[in-house]
Amino acid sequence: MPSIDIDLRFSDLDAYGHVNNATIFSLLETARVRLYQDRFTELMHKGLLFLVAEARCRYLKPISLADRLVIDIEPTHVGRTSFTLGYRLHNGGGLQFAEAETVMVCFDQPAGKPAALPDDFRLLLTSND
Amino acid sequence: MPSIDIDLRFSDLDAYGHVNNATIFSLLETARVRLYQDRFTELMHKGLLFLVAEARCRYLKPISLADRLVIDIEPTHVGRTSFTLGYRLHNGGGLQFAEAETVMVCFDQPAGKPAALPDDFRLLLTSND
Amino acid sequence: MPSIDIDLRFSDLDAYGHVNNATIFSLLETARVRLYQDRFTELMHKGLLFLVAEARCRYLKPISLADRLVIDIEPTHVGRTSFTLGYRLHNGGGLQFAEAETVMVCFDQPAGKPAALPDDFRLLLTSND
């Protein structure tokens, strides 16, 4: 299962002094873009985007600026035009901050509608299992 | 049901040119803070915070900078130490962009643990039904 | 001189509890995009963008979530391919938060180089004086 280390920034904190709850969805995006960046760029050139259709997060512990943040990502479901990514946010040492999920839809921008996942991308996703 | 009008900003857009999926959670926060701001401030002075325990969003239509954005908020469940807010994001003219939900926990910061919702805040929530 | 009212958001605050210094540059962008939005969109369709070449801000008073924020914008210099906008951030009641300036360059994206300001946009800028 791929793991992405995220460098936290002072701007990730909100007025409560912890990483903001909305910012965490931005960090999920950072993690998956970093993981799939080469393929995302290649697909974008073919007019295919991955849009977030659903997102959810369960917050377990607040994250401080001094914390190490690791995000494990795993495809948990692969459909015809969509797939689901599961995330576990932790400090690399047994402390879990949150768990999350995003449903991603493959979207054909010129056609303006969902498209079947390209075969090689599907393979990439399922080989992560 | 309270409705909050949100002024969109250029910085709400991501590289795809639409309001970013994580930013939408930030707009939910904007809406609920604006709705409950007086009470939130008052409670913070007593050491009580509302933390987001869970958040989820289902994205239906992309939001553009030129769109009007209205967020309807409604308490959908009120428990002893937590409550759930439901959100509907739309353009005020029949076009729905997203629907979302956050579970908020009342947290006693000095004590470092969840606390019962203050009676008057509970009343405020249930009178919105 | 045009004045733009900005609705502050909880997410504009940083861990110090005031509107973040970098966020203020984002609010300047919000103000100028709102002011020139119709013309910006029209020019983008012709392949012309306005890029920020320089930006600076002098911070005088911290801005709180409860403050009203008004941004006055005024073109202070109009050149051949660039123009300068001056900003005054205040509460509409005599309290000034900051003053700022951005130098904007008109950029021809297809050609990949600066372009002369379109005549009618130049007129729009100078008529604001």
Add this chain to the structure above:
Amino acid sequence: MPSIDIDLRFSDLDAYGHVNNATIFSLLETARVRLYQDRFTELMHKGLLFLVAEARCRYLKPISLADRLVIDIEPTHVGRTSFTLGYRLHNGGGLQFAEAETVMVCFDQPAGKPAALPDDFRLLLTSND
């Protein structure tokens, strides 16, 4: 001269597809907080904050998500209650993106006014020259 490597995020991009001009000020903050984090935390416990009194940036080249971003930081002036940091943003390979400057004021929060820089922090700054 200290150099900080910044991991760019998809959320740093704006609708033009490059790192946003306001976000760059946030990245300057990230760099200086990372550089001085231990001392900042220690001073905060004594009630001392460093506030940004002025900030400015000259943008030379747009920054893409695929770019490496390095920020060199150097104190360029150290006064009694304030100091100035100069920044150079580049790709570590000869391509310069921007140059920037922030004037930081040491602020005694309980007293509500500027305070003299602590001697050991002044030493830290001047030893970087």
